[in-house]
Amino acid sequence: MCLNADSIKWAINFVNNHSDGDLFPKILEYEAISAVADDFVQRTEGKDLSTFPPSSSRRFIVPKDEISYRQATQLDPQDSIFLSAIIYQFGKGIEDRRFSRDEVFSYRFKPDLSFGLYDNKNAWNDFWSKALQKSKFASYVLYCDIADFYNQLYHHTIENQLLEATFPNQAIKWIIKLLESTTAGVSRGVPVGPHGIHLLSEAAMIPIDNSFKSNGYDFLRYVDDILFFCDSEASAKRILSSTAAIIDKQQRLTLQRHKTKILNSDEFREMFQSMIEDRPISEDENKVLDVVKKYSGGDPYRSVSYAKISEKDWLSLTDEMINQIIHEYLDSQEVDYIHLRWFYRRLTQIGHPGAIDVTLKEISKLGPCFANICHYLASVQNIDPEKWKDLGRRLLELLDAEDVRNNEYFRLSILSLFSKNININHLSNLIQMYSSSEPFARREILLAAKTNAAFDWLREHKESYTTMDPWQKMAYIYGISGLPKDEKKYFINSQSFNRPFESVLAQWAKKT
Secondary structure, three states, X not given: OOOXXXXXXXXXXXXXXXXXXXXXXXXXXXXXXXXXXHHHHXXXXXXXXXXXOOOOOEEEEXXXXXXXXXXXXXXXXXXXXXXXXXXXXXXXXXXXXXOOOOOEOOOOEEEEOOOEXXXXXXXXXXXXXXXXXXXXXXXXXXXXXXXXXXHHOEHHHHHHHHHHOOOOHHHHHHHHHHHHHHOOOOOEOOOOOEOOHHHHHHHHHHHHHHHHHHOOOOEEEEOOEEEEEEOOHHHHHHHXXXXXXXXXXXXXXXXXXXXXXXXXXXXXXXXXXXXXXXXXXXXXXXXXXXXXXXXXXXXXXXXXXXXXXOXXXXXXXXXXXXXXXXXXXXXXXXXXXXXXXXXXXXXXXXXXXXXHHHHHHOHHHOHHHHHHHHHHHHHOOOOOHHHHHHHHHHHHHHOOOHHHHOOHHHHHHHHHHHHOOOOOOOHHXXXXXXXXXXXXXXXXXXXXXXXXXXXXXXXXXXXXXXXXXXXHHHHHHHHHHHOOHHHHHHHHHOOOOOOHHHHHHHHHHHHO
């Protein structure tokens, strides 16, 4: 069975609405593909998936906290569409084999164009709230965390689970090739970042969940966080030993030593308070959250237009208040980056500019929040053009900061902002950087040139097109859509495009 037209079209709209993950800048070319989605569908529906082998992904080192990092992956945009389409069309087969939503809380499959691939945006809080209820009837709680979870999952396990979930062979083979393309051929590990990967990871956990249940354990799970409810400390120790054996025999997984704990009921309740997201650090933060909830309807992912927020509520959120909230987090003995990232996501929903100054001043302390900060800066509403211009200047200065110079992900995130908002501008500075920049940075500069209608500058790079990497080539074809019709048509017709994504993007550029 091949992908049908509905699945492919849904996937195009999905990645255009929700991007291809939460860690990277949105690929602007998705908007072009979405505008001519029928053309892409016509080239791909009903075709053998083996004719669309996975292409080159991008990997960056992303900070988790002040001292730990993870490798995050952004898939080739055509691969993101195909992965999303496969999960959309066949994902119910995985969901039907999983334990109930009262036991396994993470990434429950329920595709919706408005909300994404998964149900319940508050699943993390629900997981801990249910755990608190169950802890009242247990003397001890065993908390287990699997070490380096995403990097340790076996492709063979995922393959077997997809077979059990009645995925067609074509889809399974394509997925395994995709996974291998992101691990240099090693049959272990899944990319961190893409939305569709979460359901594949949950599929890999089904045999482990089944084994826990067969042993009669009372447990809850959210991804690699597992809680067991025990009637004694001795019982908790036995389950800990058994759990270590189960995950080793199933997939050669191990438990993370410094996170795995046996807690009595009082200790667990204290842990619960540190885990829930909706836990304001101060009364000021509570006021901010009240305004966000008022206009978002409690949906933690809904963006709210400035025009819909009353002047009274907008003015009640002062810059000083937001400054103080962020400083309270940063001045803590141990910075709670998980909740600070969560606070930036709430600010992003309403686009309030109050955090701009404090964020840029304290950026050296905010590395683990960088993706959220860039999403926030791109969301800011209701500031005058001169303020945007100043923001652009300060972003350019950040590129020279030592922490940013030493991290490609930081530079990518900063540069992406110049293509999101024409008012940030400073294109002349970016153009001066172009020739000495890495390929990923050149891509962002090409996109910024398109945003700022610098088509004459883009023309000058026709001769270097053949030496660009695939990601730059996509940006260039997208960018030259603003050239005179006959000029861009002649250039595009002189190139060869072997994949549907590039072919459709080129056709869009010629017609735009």
